[in-house]
């Protein structure tokens with residue numbers, strides 16, 4: 778059987794390639810979610826899997842763990858095999874901030890996702906669009922706050938300019 782692989786990359790001390798069986802190394806959680814899709818209506822599913830936070834924390838994100846403010850510039854970009862992607866902020870899943878119970882689903886309705894790859898599970902979302910299936914890459918990006926501010930555009934900027 779071909780196992781899908783997920784690449785953890787970006788500002789991480791320990792980048793990794795993980796299969797769905799690898800994701801069983803972390804504590805497993807079970808959740809029922811329902812979300813609405815603009816095209817197919819309401820869907821209800823049961824998922825199991827580790828917390829996204831636990832997996833990423835073990836990969837060694839490049840912030841100073843003692844300085845909570847340092848985490849606020851980190852983004853998490855999650856991409857599926859078809860290119861569908863979404864951004865989360867580190868603070869969204871960090872227990873010191875919003876602590877959203879986001880999972881990396883390794884099974885859906887008791888069917889293992891070994892072959893299609895893990896699915897992002899966001900019990901707090903009303904809409905289904907961020908439940909990205911077949912995740913191929915998760916990129917942790919701490920550069921946002923490190924970039925210099927963009928130079929001011931030339932000329933005067935005014936809300937009521939023509």
Ligand SMILES: Nc1nc2c(c(=O)[nH]1)N[C@H]1C(S)=C(S)[C@@H](COP(=O)(O)O)O[C@H]1N2
Nearest residue numbers: 813814817857858859861905906908909910
């Ligand atoms: N990889 C990937 N995951 C995706 C999508 C997608 O286009 N690609 N669509 C999202 C949307 S819009 C919804 S509502 C949920 C459920 O979509 P489904 O009914 O196609 O499974 O999956 C989400 N995950």
Ligand SMILES: [Mo]
Nearest residue numbers: 814815905906
């Ligand atoms: Mo959707």
